[in-house]
Amino acid sequence: MTPKSRNAFRPKILIVDDIAANRFALRQLLKSIDAELIEAESGEEALFKAIEIKNLALILLDVQMPVMDGYEAAELLREEEQTQHIPIIFITAVHRDEQHILKGYSSGAIDYITKPVQPDILAAKISLFMELWRLRFGLEQEIITRSTLEDKNKFLADHDILTNLPNRRRLFLEIERATARADREGKEFALLFVDIDGFKSINDSLGHKIGDCVLIEMADRFTRLVRKTDTVARFGGDEFVILLTDVDDSQHLIGRINQILLSARKLIIIEHEEISLSASIGVCVYPAQLSDPSKLVDFADIAMYKSKQNGKNTFSFFSEEMDAAAHKRLAVEKQLRHAIKNDEFEVHYQPIIDAATERPIGVEALLRWNNPTLGSIPPDYFIPIAESTGHIHEIGAWVFEQSIMAITEITSKLPLNLNVAVNASTLQFKNSTWFKTVQKAIKAKKILPENLEIEITESLLLDDCEEVNQQLSAIHELGIRFSVDDFGTGYSALSYLKRCPINTVKIDRSFVQGIPEDKEDMVLIHAIIAMAHGLNLKVIAEGIETPEQWLFLKQENCDFAQGYYFSKPLPINELKLWLSDNS
Ligand code: C2E
Ligand code: CA
Ligand code: CA
Numbered sequence: 001m002t003p004k005s006r007n008a009f010r011p012k013i014l015i016v017d018d019i020a021a022n023r024f025a026l027r028q029l030l031k032s033i034d035a036e037l038i039e040a041e042s043g044e045e046a047l048f049k050a051i052e053i054k055n056l057a058l059i060l061l062d063v064q065m066p067v068m069d070g071y072e073a074a075e076l077l078r079e080e081e082q083t084q085h086i087p088i089i090f091i092t093a094v095h096r097d098e099q100h101i102l103k104g105y106s107s108g109a110i111d112y113i114t115k116p117v118q119p120d121i122l123a124a125k126i127s128l129f130m131e132l133w134r135l136r137f138g139l140e141q142e143i144i145t146r147s148t149l150e151d152k153n154k155f156l157a158d159h160d161i162l163t164n165l166p167n168r169r170r171l172f173l174e175i176e177r178a179t180a181r182a183d184r185e186g187k188e189f190a191l192l193f194v195d196i197d198g199f200k201s202i203n204d205s206l207g208h209k210i211g212d213c214v215l216i217e218m219a220d221r222f223t224r225l226v227r228k229t230d231t232v233a234r235f236g237g238d239e240f241v242i243l244l245t246d247v248d249d250s251q252h253l254i255g256r257i258n259q260i261l262l263s264a265r266k267l268i269i270i271e272h273e274e275i276s277l278s279a280s281i282g283v284c285v286y287p288a289q290l291s292d293p294s295k296l297v298d299f300a301d302i303a304m305y306k307s308k309q310n311g312k313n314t315f316s317f318f319s320e321e322m323d324a325a326a327h328k329r330l331a332v333e334k335q336l337r338h339a340i341k342n343d344e345f346e347v348h349y350q351p352i353i354d355a356a357t358e359r360p361i362g363v364e365a366l367l368r369w370n371n372p373t374l375g376s377i378p379p380d381y382f383i384p385i386a387e388s389t390g391h392i393h394e395i396g397a398w399v400f401e402q403s404i405m406a407i408t409e410i411t412s413k414l415p416l417n418l419n420v421a422v423n424a425s426t427l428q429f430k431n432s433t434w435f436k437t438v439q440k441a442i443k444a445k446k447i448l449p450e451n452l453e454i455e456i457t458e459s460l461l462l463d464d465c466e467e468v469n470q471q472l473s474a475i476h477e478l479g480i481r482f483s484v485d486d487f488g489t490g491y492s493a494l495s496y497l498k499r500c501p502i503n504t505v506k507i508d509r510s511f512v513q514g515i516p517e518d519k520e521d522m523v524l525i526h527a528i529i530a531m532a533h534g535l536n537l538k539v540i541a542e543g544i545e546t547p548e549q550w551l552f553l554k555q556e557n558c559d560f561a562q563g564y565y566f567s568k569p570l571p572i573n574e575l576k577l578w579l580s581d582n583s
Contacts, residue, residue, distance in 0.1 A: 011057030043068030057133035163219035193300035199238035278313035348569035362419030449479030476501035509543025
């Protein structure tokens with residue numbers, strides 16, 4: 001036994017007496033007892049020490065002390081959780097009458113010894129208490145050791161010893177749990193089968209010890225990337241299974257899978273060895289791709305083999321469609337980086353008609369992308385990707401410059417006062433690139449601010465962010481107008497219309513398409529126009545395709561119109577022709 005653990009088994013006795021000579025006398029009497037003796041000279045000090053000191057087996061408490069007497073101290077000791085079970089023996093010079101004894105016992109004394117103390121009686125009593133303490137202490141220790149052993153066994157039963165990650169057994173329990181949760185809440189989760197590429201050669205060339213370190217490092221990296229509700233399990237050898245919960249957004253899921261791939265690729269340095277690895281991942285989504293949870297791991301494993309066949313260091317989805325969609329997105333992301341430089345973008349312009357004169361008063365600039373390998377990609381698809389990669393700032397500035405150049409060119413040749421409306425995504429208001437481009441163009445008089453309109457979404461106006469509000473006001477101060485795009489599809493809180501510098505609302509195409517069959521759509525259009533006019537705002541209806549729709553909107557006093565009925569979005573040269581025919 002080490003000195004420290006021996007000490008832990010040695011009981012302590014607290015001697016409480018206000019008179020030093022009495023404490024000294026007790027010390028002498030207890031010399032033969034195997035216990036550590038501690039002294040306190042008041043009731044208060046006794047309380048303090050009783051709480052502080054561990055392994056206190058007994059308190060010898062003098063009854064007569066100034067300030068706090070023994071009875072009071074005993075009562076307080078009984079109230080404290082840490083001290084209520086420590087036996088107390090009262091030592092008293094008070095005459096041994098019934099009443100005093102009773103008071104002593106009711107304050108929590110276990111025994112009573114009167115002064116002058118009989119050495120034999122004292123030693124015998126105290127030895128007994130020490131024996132009792134040792135028995136109890138031993139029992140407590142036994143319980144503690146057993147329960148930590150039990151915890152440890154429980155942990156080992158469902159964890160991997162090397163990485164401390166959940167093992168297969170635990171993984172299947174977690175899959176059951178995730179399935180129940182997904183079913184209950186109508187959510188999805190993804191199961192990733194992750195296999196380390198080239199791990200075998202590390203084991204063969206550098207030895208198992210380094211191989212083990214690599215696995216521990218990978219386990220660590222993966223664990224750091226997931227959320228609390230997710231699971232990273234070691235499936236066996238160099239295979240891990242990662243359970244990602246709440247993955248309803250597939251773009252977000254792909255982002256997370258890419259992070260895992262990236263983390264596996266980062267250099268590992270162990271004992272001066274530089275190790276460079278990668279991972280192949282197979283993905284199965286529950287319940288989108290597979291409704292039988294017991295097959296999830298097998299199917300993710302099959303998908304993982306697809307990744308191996310495709311040259312490793314990549315992911316594959318179990319379902320063909322999802323796989324195609326995910327890889328298309330990645331390809332788009334890659335091609336988008338060079339689209340401006342490679343001159344793959346073009347801006348088309350869709351005329352906007354003044355209802356009063358039935359003549360064009362402006363155009364909306366709409367971006368087109370033609371990529372040599374991917375073909376023509378619709379903006380609805382690539383704009384959100386450009387937003388998530390951050391390219392939207394550069395793209396937005398490019399569209400803006402193209403648009404004002406086009407307007408200048410057209411108005412220099414045709415006797416027309418033409419406005420141009422440019423779409424701006426919310427993100428463009430959170431970075432100054434685009435704003436600076438606009439500001440520069442206005443200052444350089446490349447376009448008059450009154451000929452410019454910026455189309456924003458309702459969500460931007462509800463995004464109560466300092467930066468956004470500042471840019472909105474700054475652009476407004478330049479004299480540029482704003483219109484709210486896709487009006488009616490988003491939020492119901494309309495108070496922002498009064499608060500923000502808005503001039504126009506654009507009734508969404510989905511309402512216009514309801515004319516003339518859908519009476520509800522028509523009631524809504526009527527209400528939107530009335531409300532907008534009440535707030536002194538102009539109204540544009542977009543997506544007009546038929547003469548009936550146009551007639552209805554004119555009757556409702558809609559101010560401007562846009563749609564295939566008048567013209568599709570056109571490249572600049574075709575627009576020029578259209579304008580000279582229709583102005
Ligand atoms: P949006 O701003 O609501 O643009 C109107 C969309 O409706 C355009 O689709 C247009 O071609 C289409 N459209 C116009 N009239 C009709 C019609 O009569 N019938 C039908 N079925 N469709 C009509 P497009 O060009 O595919 O653009 C889609 C969306 O992409 C735009 O919706 C806009 O949100 C976004 N977008 C386009 N260019 C840009 C851009 O330069 N910057 C940003 N941030 N977003 C852009
Ligand atoms: Ca628009
Ligand atoms: Ca729109």
